[in-house]
Amino acid sequence: MHGFPEDLKLDGIVGSEIQQICLGRYDVQFLVGSGTRICVQSLVEVFQGEELVATWDEERNWTTSAFQKLLNATVDxxxxxxxxxxxxxxxxxxxLRLHxxxxxxxxxxIYPDFIVI
Structure with a gap:
């Protein structure tokens, strides 16, 4: 990607749950119930309130298992x-902060509509 545009439209994820977190050697993927798939090969941070509880990058993978709190959480x-x-x-x-x-x-x-055939 080449930076996040200010007018990024992901309205379809609001009200949906993060249904899957897929872990790979070089990426982590988040599948949202709306069908959106977000694939990240850079820094990911998970916060609980103001506390940073987990990070992911391709060198270290997840720093803690606290990222699992994201499963089935609804996007506000x-x-x-x-x-x-x-x-x-x-x-x-x-x-969930994505960099x-x-x-x-x-x-x-970001794949807004993940289609299975």
Whole structure:
């Protein structure tokens, strides 16, 4: 990706749950009940309130198992913080912060409608 646009439209995820978290060697993927798939190859941060409870990057994988709190959590809203970061706010004070930290390579992809045939 080449930064998050200020007018990023992901309204379809609001009210949906994070149904799956898929772990790979070089990425982590979040499948939202609306059919949206978010694939990240850069820094991911999980907050519970103001506390950072877990991070993911391709070198260390997850720092703690607290990322599992995201499973089945409902998306309340989302916001682009700046061109390099966006945040998905979930129920119970959970926040999922996604970073686009490479200007050379794509580090995040969003597929708004995951279609199974």
């Amino acid at each position: 809203t989302y916001a682009v913080i700046n061109p390099q970061a966006m945040e998905i706010r979930l129920q119970d004070g959970l926040r 686009d930290n490479s200007t050379q390579y794509e580090s995040l992809q």
